[in-house]
Amino acid sequence: MSAAAAIAAPAPVSDTRRSGLALVVLLIAPIALVNALGFLVPVLNLARMSFYEVEPTGAMREVYTLATWLTVFQDTFYAELILNSITVSLGITLLTLVCSYPIALYLHRSSGTWRTILLVLVISPLLTSAVVRTYGWIAILSDSGLVNNALSAIGIAPLRLMFNKTGVVIGLTEILMPYMILALLAGFGRLDPRIEEAASTLGAPPFTIFRRIILPLTLPGIALGCLLCFVLAVSSFITPKLLGGGRVFLLATEIYDQAIVTLNWPLAATLSILVLVIFGGALVLYTRALRAIM
Amino acid sequence: MQTSTKFAIAAAIAAGLSSHSAMAQQTVTLMAYSGLFQERYTKAVVEPFMKANPGIKIEYFPMPNSAQMLGNLRAQKAAPQADVAIMDVSVSKAATDEKLLVKIDEKTSPNVADLFSAARIADVDGVAVTFDNLVMLYNSDVVKEAPTSWMDLADKKYAGKVAIPGMPDIQGLSLVLILEKARGGYNHIRSVDKGIAAMGEIAPNVQTWEPKPEVYPVIISGQAVIGAGWNARAQVNADSSNGKLKAVLPQEGSVFQINTINHVAGGPGKEATAKFIDYALSPEAQKAFTESMFYAPTNAKALISEAAIARTAVKSMDKVIPVDWIALAKVREPIMDQWRRKVIPLSR
16 A cells, blocks of 8 residues: 555655654564563663672672672683583584474475374473473483383393483473474475475485475574574573483573572572573574575 | 562462451461471461461461572562561571561560570571481382491492482582591581592482482482481471381481571561561470471470480480581582582592
């Protein structure tokens, strides 16, 4: 309608644009307000708290100091912690991608009732809380669990599958798979079976079709899924707490310990801000990757 | 945020309910541990108090741990909703330093005069309401002979079967202090090198440093067979598991964990608050709760049944290593650092 009006009378174009802009502002305002109150204010509060002074007993004083930030930058434990969080989360993201990609591709190609059934199956784990699913993994991975019982039945010595990094990686990968599959599906829009058929008609073997056509066309979905899963992996703490056995040191679990057990709120706040910085970095990488793909 | 919202709702409902009663009923909000503690404390102390004082209603506001109680007190500093908080002594110290509490002494609560000296902690506004101690736990279906030493945890036959709530939890810290003393250390404030070294010998056997939801069910279920935990909960779990879980006080001894009762500054309960706190410290309340949950009493005049007292550390006071938790808080970070670098790597 606005295009028709523009052709009929060139003069009011700017007016139309202006009212369009006003509408956009009006539509964005509520969510901007909610985000400002529900997200920005608490984050700023957190940032302020990271500069508060804290006594060894946990008593906090509203006196500003750089002490906590200096500790975080000077103590190598925190550098290891950040590095460990990033590498473990990247590993989980990659594993989730590898496990989810074939499923997403199959789902994308299926149709009708079958597709609906499969989609429900993919989404259904999200209806159960991560805590319950993690306890499920404990039953499967423990020394006398399903996997180790099966292994001992065929004469293989039991493996240490949980209360270590392996357990955390297995648990989180399964928990994040639905998110990855949904993100991949959302990003598969450009994948058209007719292009694959054309390539096949022209004599391309299946692997070449995958490498030259399917993979490039699904990159936006891959980028989105990886961003989502990385962010969720870095911030998850229930699964690492339950499956890590106190041996896996991650940012999220350390924030929990500092806030709830040690009572060092400024340190917890500092580490939380660092997590936000990591998320910012991931977002920058994502937009760059997206620009390169598109 | 979430908990404080729930708190506000609970307080609002409580206020709404009490305004309906014809009498001007006073409401005292008690913030204390959730779960087993809530269940037993309500029956043993809260309900008898309300029966004796029909004009006062005690609203139990459960919290999973002391840190979250402090979080609530901080968030409500301007307009406190809670009147009484039962929490760990080190958290009480932080709350004292932040001026969130009112001092409890003989003047506000006559029963304070009868408390053991260890129940009155210097520079803390609250006073001890329960003592608990670290005990060794084992699954009696698997471990046939009762262990006698903490170092039995390092026995090769328990490889991968040991569950200890590790640091920063104070149960892990307590074990380091006990082992430090056992290995000839004389001042755990200055150094815990020997204790850390002994923990390092136990570490390869440890299955988990984070038994969840608690260490007791993990050992009852047989996922782990031996470990460390708090006496009171261990005793209750020993009963509920029909003796499958057993608790012993090893020869090297133990340390006390102290829960304090605290009067929140500016709470709405006023004089009813002081009345409840005094009752919580009274011989009868102390007796009832010890007989119900096996925390050692803090009131020296509490006459507790032989059967119950035998299940606390009261009869083995010579085995209890004194710990100044407030002084220890100052060196907790370096101990934590040693734990991370010298104990955890040995358990991988």
